[in-house]
Amino acid sequence: MKRDSKKMRVSFDLDEVLFVSPLTHKTEPQLPFPLKYFFPERLRLGTPDLIHTLQQQGYEVWIYTSSFRSEDYIRRLFRAHGVRLDGIVNGERHLREVQRDNKSTLPQKLPNRYRISLHIDDEEVICSAAGQYGFRAYQLNAQDDDWAQKIIDRADQIRRIEHFD
Numbered sequence: 001m002k003r004d005s006k007k008m009r010v011s012f013d014l015d016e017v018l019f020v021s022p023l024t025h026k027t028e029p030q031l032p033f034p035l036k037y038f039f040p041e042r043l044r045l046g047t048p049d050l051i052h053t054l055q056q057q058g059y060e061v062w063i064y065t066s067s068f069r070s071e072d073y074i075r076r077l078f079r080a081h082g083v084r085l086d087g088i089v090n091g092e093r094h095l096r097e098v099q100r101d102n103k104s105t106l107p108q109k110l111p112n113r114y115r116i117s118l119h120i121d122d123e124e125v126i127c128s129a130a131g132q133y134g135f136r137a138y139q140l141n142a143q144d145d146d147w148a149q150k151i152i153d154r155a156d157q158i159r160r161i162e163h164f165d
């Protein structure tokens with residue numbers, strides 16, 4: 001029997017992962033005037049291509065950030081770069097839907113609450129919580145010319161393990 005056709009979800013953190021400084025990382029060109037004034041963040045070089053590739057390969061691509069940029073702002077910023085996101089979790093949504101009134105403080109991110117199979121983040125504290133809280137993470141921080149291929153490979157590996165279509 002064919003498994004349900006839910007797509008595997010991959011999520012990205014923003015700060016230091018997809019939003020990086022041109023002083024320390026290779027970046028996408030700035031948006032044209034006047035968009036660059038509305039959306040000053042600089043994308044890691046290869047971000048739109050990687051998201052398109054993942055989506056073409058049948059993944060959903062989400063943003064999971066603990067920042068409080070609005071979902072609308074994030075959606076528009078990526079649209080300006082030609083990218084249509086499949087889902088967004090910001091700090092506000094996480095507090096509302098994940099942390100809620102839990103007495104204990106949960107990790108800043110719990111990707112598995114959103115059925116995300118792979119989350120990419122720069123923070124050690126989040127990546128090291130992965131095992132304990134039952135999600136998979138890939139740590140990305142410094143400039144890496146091969147980052148996109150590494151994430152494609154990792155996602156493919158997990159898709160096989162989890163038996164997505």
Ligand SMILES: [Mg+2]
Nearest residue numbers: 013015016122
């Ligand atoms: Mg970050």
